Amino acid sequence: MPILSGLNNEIIRVGIILPEDEIKEINISWPPGLHLETKVSQIKATQSIDLQVEEDGLSFKNLPEISAQSKLSLSCPDNIEALSAGYGFHINSVVAGRGFHWEKRIEVDLPGKLEISVQDGFLKIINFVDVEAYVACVATSEMGSEAPGDLLAAQTVVARCWSLALAEAKHLSDGYDVCNDDCCQRYQGTTYLTDHSLKAAKNTRGEVLVYENRVIDARYSKNCGGMVEAYDTVWDGEAVPYLIPLWDAPEQKSGYAVDDFEAHYAYDEAYCSSKRFKNVNLAGMLGKVDVSGSYYRWEQVMTKQAILKNLKKYAGLTWKRLDNIRIMERGPSSRIKFLFLLGLDEHDKPAEQMVKSEYGIRRMFSDSFLYSSAFVIKNADSLMQDDQVVLRGLGWGHGVGLCQMGALGMALEGVGYKDILKHYYPGTLLTLLR
Numbered sequence: 001m002p003i004l005s006g007l008n009n010e011i012i013r014v015g016i017i018l019p020e021d022e023i024k025e026i027n028i029s030w031p032p033g034l035h036l037e038t039k040v041s042q043i044k045a046t047q048s049i050d051l052q053v054e055e056d057g058l059s060f061k062n063l064p065e066i067s068a069q070s071k072l073s074l075s076c077p078d079n080i081e082a083l084s085a086g087y088g089f090h091i092n093s094v095v096a097g098r099g100f101h102w103e104k105r106i107e108v109d110l111p112g113k114l115e116i117s118v119q120d121g122f123l124k125i126i127n128f129v130d131v132e133a134y135v136a137c138v139a140t141s142e143m144g145s146e147a148p149g150d151l152l153a154a155q156t157v158v159a160r161c162w163s164l165a166l167a168e169a170k171h172l173s174d175g176y177d178v179c180n181d182d183c184c185q186r187y188q189g190t191t192y193l194t195d196h197s198l199k200a201a202k203n204t205r206g207e208v209l210v211y212e213n214r215v216i217d218a219r220y221s222k223n224c225g226g227m228v229e230a231y232d233t234v235w236d237g238e239a240v241p242y243l244i245p246l247w248d249a250p251e252q253k254s255g256y257a258v259d260d261f262e263a264h265y266a267y268d269e270a271y272c273s274s275k276r277f278k279n280v281n282l283a284g285m286l287g288k289v290d291v292s293g294s295y296y297r298w299e300q301v302m303t304k305q306a307i308l309k310n311l312k313k314y315a316g317l318t319w320k321r322l323d324n325i326r327i328m329e330r331g332p333s334s335r336i337k338f339l340f341l342l343g344l345d346e347h348d349k350p351a352e353q354m355v356k357s358e359y360g361i362r363r364m365f366s367d368s369f370l371y372s373s374a375f376v377i378k379n380a381d382s383l384m385q386d387d388q389v390v391l392r393g394l395g396w397g398h399g400v401g402l403c404q405m406g407a408l409g410m411a412l413e414g415v416g417y418k419d420i421l422k423h424y425y426p427g428t429l430l431t432l433l434r
Ligand SMILES: [Zn+2]
Pocket: 170, 171, 178, 179, 180, 181, 182, 183, 184, 185
């Protein structure tokens, strides 16, 4: 019986430069030996094109003899054997951290086909790439190149499942399957590929986790905080049988309420606990865009003024004062499901506003994005008088599925990738796609 997945073929379409990036000019270059294919034959004689969006389409600034094109397609081989660090088309200005405070421009090298077009007066570049090549690139973009082999292997299988399941499918209406950023999976092409990560991809080629004959929706996040969260705490819809709450530890223990924040906060035995990374170069093992630190436990201060600003931005409410925050319900890992803000509205009337979902809460309590929605208000007793809200929290990300730092902790202890996957996705089966 064939294994079911959400992606219809072996090619995934990745949005690299999007109209919302508002880019009108770009340089694309490639090394001399690259086996390049394109219908615009003059391009084959060069190693670089400067494209610009003009009234009549894409113009070639460095090759004026070529007439403007509405669409341009460039391709090179993308089978996994062809890949090496820096292989493919080099693009010098791709957005990373889209919409976040750390948003910046990075350089990437892309294998496979580039489809370049104009939409709403801006450039749009979609990368059509073989799924195996894509997951090899994602595993290194999500992890640092010094990450242990079993961590890379686990991340590669998870990235493959996530891509094939295509459960979120946020961008189908825009003509691509996934974007290149944290919104989907971070993909920086072959830029940071290492022999090490390629080996992990080749060794796990075609391996997927399945549940009831379907490729699983393999969610993952940076640091669960000690307990892996349930799918239905974070997203709408039914519970998912393999995305369930679990202690991120060798033993599943019982004995205290799973939604007890202080009990969670006191627990430091988890695979993702900071104490396991005291002598570890985390920067070399985690991705390159993020700030450093494990964020197993954290503290964050935000002014009430800044929260009121977010309340205006995200809920359209103009309040004069924030007086109290009432936390209503938590999920098993102690991530908050919903809370109430209480204060004084623009007419000096007492007001309350519900803030719900992990995403909505993280957005409300930060200028960028709060590490997680698992927190308590440290100054709850004096909140009425204070100008600031002090948050004490745990974990980094939604906490559902594989915990990347926990998987690192396991790999550092010598646990193999198959057992890492079994730990985070209980009840699933590791098998070959074809
Ligand atoms: Zn996306």
